[in-house]
Amino acid sequence: MKYDAKKVLRNLKEKMIEEQIKTISADLDSSNSLTVAVALSELKRLKDRWHVQEAIKALSSTGDAAVISAIKYLSSIEYPLSFKEIDHLVKKSERIRKEVVTLSQYMTPEDGCKLLSLLLEDRSSAVKIQSLKQLEKVQCDESVQKAKKFLEDEDPKVKVESIKVLLNLGENVDEKIVTEIIENTKLPFEIRTAALKIFVMHFKDPLPLLKKMAESTYSKMNSVAISLMGKFPCDEVWKSLETVILNDSLPSETIQSALKSASNTCRERKELEEMAIKYVNYPSKSLKITALRVLMGVESQNVEGIIEEFLEGKDRNLKLSVVPFVEEYPSKNNVEVLLESLEDDDEEMMEKSLKVLGRLKTKDERIRNGLFDHTVGVRIQSLKALVSSGDIGLEELMEFVRSVSEPFEIKIEALNGIAKIAPQRLEELL
Numbered sequence: 001m002k003y004d005a006k007k008v009l010r011n012l013k014e015k016m017i018e019e020q021i022k023t024i025s026a027d028l029d030s031s032n033s034l035t036v037a038v039a040l041s042e043l044k045r046l047k048d049r050w051h052v053q054e055a056i057k058a059l060s061s062t063g064d065a066a067v068i069s070a071i072k073y074l075s076s077i078e079y080p081l082s083f084k085e086i087d088h089l090v091k092k093s094e095r096i097r098k099e100v101v102t103l104s105q106y107m108t109p110e111d112g113c114k115l116l117s118l119l120l121e122d123r124s125s126a127v128k129i130q131s132l133k134q135l136e137k138v139q140c141d142e143s144v145q146k147a148k149k150f151l152e153d154e155d156p157k158v159k160v161e162s163i164k165v166l167l168n169l170g171e172n173v174d175e176k177i178v179t180e181i182i183e184n185t186k187l188p189f190e191i192r193t194a195a196l197k198i199f200v201m202h203f204k205d206p207l208p209l210l211k212k213m214a215e216s217t218y219s220k221m222n223s224v225a226i227s228l229m230g231k232f233p234c235d236e237v238w239k240s241l242e243t244v245i246l247n248d249s250l251p252s253e254t255i256q257s258a259l260k261s262a263s264n265t266c267r268e269r270k271e272l273e274e275m276a277i278k279y280v281n282y283p284s285k286s287l288k289i290t291a292l293r294v295l296m297g298v299e300s301q302n303v304e305g306i307i308e309e310f311l312e313g314k315d316r317n318l319k320l321s322v323v324p325f326v327e328e329y330p331s332k333n334n335v336e337v338l339l340e341s342l343e344d345d346d347e348e349m350m351e352k353s354l355k356v357l358g359r360l361k362t363k364d365e366r367i368r369n370g371l372f373d374h375t376v377g378v379r380i381q382s383l384k385a386l387v388s389s390g391d392i393g394l395e396e397l398m399e400f401v402r403s404v405s406e407p408f409e410i411k412i413e414a415l416n417g418i419a420k421i422a423p424q425r426l427e428e429l430l
Contacts, residue, residue, distance in 0.1 A: 005423030012415055012429055020408050021048050028054045033063025040069035044076045052079055059086065064095055071099045075106065083111040090118055097122060098130045105137040113140035120146045125155045132161045136168055144169065151177060156191045163195070167202045175203055182213065193224040200228050207232060211240055219251040226254065230261030238266050245275045252284040263294040273298050280306055289321050296325070304329045311337040316349070323352040327359050335362060342366045351377045358385030367391065380413050387417035394422050401429055 027039035028051060036058055043051055051073075058070035067089070074081065081103055089100045101119045104112040116138050119131040128150070135143050150162035151173065160181060163173050181187060181195040196213060200206045213225035226244060229237040244250060244258035259279070262272055272294065279291035288310070295303050307329050310322045326334045338353040343366060354370055358381060367389070370382030383400075386392035400406055400414035418426055 005419060005426060008426040008430065009415060009419045009423070012426060013412060015430075016408065016411060016415075017046055021046055021050070025051055025054070028058075033061045033066040036061065037063065037065035037069040040066070040073045044069075044073045047076075049077045052077070055079075056081075056085065059089065064093055067092065067096050068099050071096075071103060075102050078106045080106050080108065083107065083114050086115070090115070090122075094124045094126060097124065097127045101127070101131045101134050104134050109138075109140075112138050113143060116140055116143045117146065125158050128155075128158050129161045132158070132165045135165050139169065144171065156181065156187055160191055160194050160198070164198050167198065173202075175199075178203070179209065182209065185218075189218065189220045192221060196224060197228065200231065207236060214240060214244075219254050223251075223253045223257040226257040227261055230264035232265060234266040234269070237261065238269065241266065242271075242275075248278070248282075252282065252287040255279065256284075256287050256290045259290050259294050263297045267297055273300050276300075277302060285315065285318050285321070288318065292322070292325070296328070304331050304334070307331075308333050308337075316346075320349060320352060323349070323356060327356045330360050335360065339364050339366050342369045347375050347378055350374065351381050354378065354381035354385050358388045361388045363389045363391055376407050376409050379410055383410065383413045383417060387420055390421075392417065394418065394425060397421065398425070398429070 021043060024039050024042045024046075025048075027035050030036055030039075040051075040055060040058060055070040055073045058066045061067050061070070071089075086100055086103060089096055092100075097119060101116065104115045106112075107115065116131055116134055117140065119127055120135075120143055122128055122131070131143075132147060132150070135147055144166070147162045147166055148171070150158050151166075153159045153162065159177075163178060166173050178195050178199050182192055182199060184192065196210070200210060207229075210225050210228055214222050214229070216222040216225070226241070229241060241258045241262045244254060245262065248255070259276060262269070262275075266272060276291040276294040276298075277300070279287050280295075282288060282291075292303065292306055292310075295306070303325075307322050307325050308331065310318050311326075311334060313319065323338065326338060335357070338357055339362070341349045341353045344350070350370055354367065357364075357367060362385065367382060367385050368391075370378045371386070372379070374382075383392070387397075397414045397417045401411050401418070403411070406414075415426070415429075418429075
C-alpha cells in the first residue's frame with residue numbers, strides 16, 4: 001500500500017488536538033463560570049464538536065461570560081437549539097440577548113423566526129441592531145414587516161441598519177430617507193457615513209451627492225466621501241481627487257483618502273507618482289504609508305529606497321508598518337535590517353520580521369534567536385523560517401513534537417516541518 005503522508009499528518013494532528021481537548025474539557029466541570037467560559041472558548045478555537053451538552057448546561061450559568069461562550073460554541077457548530085432551550089435567555093442581560101439572536105439561523109424556521117421577532121421588539125437598540133443583522137440570514141416575513149417600522153425609529157443607528165438590511169433583501173426604501181440622514185449635520189459622523197456608503201451601493205447616480213459631501217468642512221465626512229470615489233471610473237472623479245491631493249493644507253486623513261482612491265481608479269495617471277512622493281516626507285505616519293502604497297501600486301523606482309529609509313529610522317511604528325513590504329522589495333540592506341531586529345527584545349518586530357524572512361527563505365544563524373525564550377508567536381515564525389530555509393534538522397523537529405513541555409502550537413508547527421522535510425518519518429510519531 002502506498003504511504004500516504006498527508007493522511008498520517010492529519011491523524012497526528014487529530015491525535016494532538018484530541019489530547020488538548022481532553023485537557024481543556026476538564027475545566028467544564030468547574031464551579032467558576034469564568035473558567036468554564038475560557039474552556040468553551042478554547043474548545044471553539046480547536047473546532048471541537050463533542051461537548052454540546054456541557055455547552056447547553058452552561059446556558060443556565062449565572063455568569064454572563066460562560067453563557068456567551070456557550071452560545072458562541074453552539075453557534076460555531078451550527079447546533080439547532082429549540083426555542084424552549086433558550087427562551088430564558090431573552091430575559092437576561094443585554095450582552096446575552098445580543099449574542100443569543102445569532103442562534104436563530106440554526107433553529108427550525110418557526111423557532112428561528114419566533115426568536116428573531118421577539119428580539120426585534122427588545123427595549124435595547126443594540127439588540128434590535130443585532131437582530132436586524134440576522135434578518136438577512138433568517139428572512140421571516142413578520143420580521144421584515146417589523147424592520148420596515150424601524151425606518152421611522154428614533155434611534156438613527158437602528159434606522160440606518162434597517163435601511164441597509166431592507167435594501168439587501170430587495171425591499172424598496174425611499175431615497176429621501178437616506179439622503180436626509182446623510183445631510184443631517186446634527187447626527188454623529190458614523191451614522192451619516194454609514195448612510196452614505198449605503199447610498200453609493202444601492203441608489204442610482206450617487207456621484208453628485210458624493211462630490212457634495214467631499215466638499216464638507218467636516219474632515220471625517222469628506223474623507224469617507226472621497227474614499228468612496230475610488231469605486232468610480234477615473235475620468236469621473238480625477239478632477240476632484242487631484243484638487244484634494246494638490247492641497248497639502250488639508251487634513252492628512254482627507255489627503256490619504258484621495259491618494260487611496262486615486263491609486264484604485266487612476267493608477268495610470270503619470271502625475272500620481274510625483275504627487276505621492278511629496279507626502280512620503282510628511283509628519284503623519286499613516287500618510288507616509290499611504291503614499292508609499294501608492295508608489296508601490298504605480299511601480300515607482302523609489303520604493304525600495306523609501307522602505308530602507310523608514311526601516312533605518314527611529315520611528316518604531318513606521319518600521320513595523322513597512323516590514324511586510326520587504327517581502328516584495330528584498331534588497332540586501334532591507335533584509336539585513338530585519339535580521340538585526342532579531343537581536344533585540346522587541347517581540348512584535350521579531351515576529352513580523354521572521355514572517356517575512358521565512359517567506360524569503362533567508363538563511364542566517366540569527367533566525368535561531370527566536371526559537372527559544374520568546375512568545376509562542378515569535379517561536380512559531382522562527383520555526384517556519386528555519387524549515388523554509390532548510391536550516392533545521394529533522395531530529396530537532398522530532399524533539400519538539402515529542403517534548404511534554406512544548407506548547408501545543410509549537411508541536412503542530414514542528415509536525416508541519418517534518419511533513420515538508422521527511423514525510424516518511426511521520427509514522428514514527430503515531
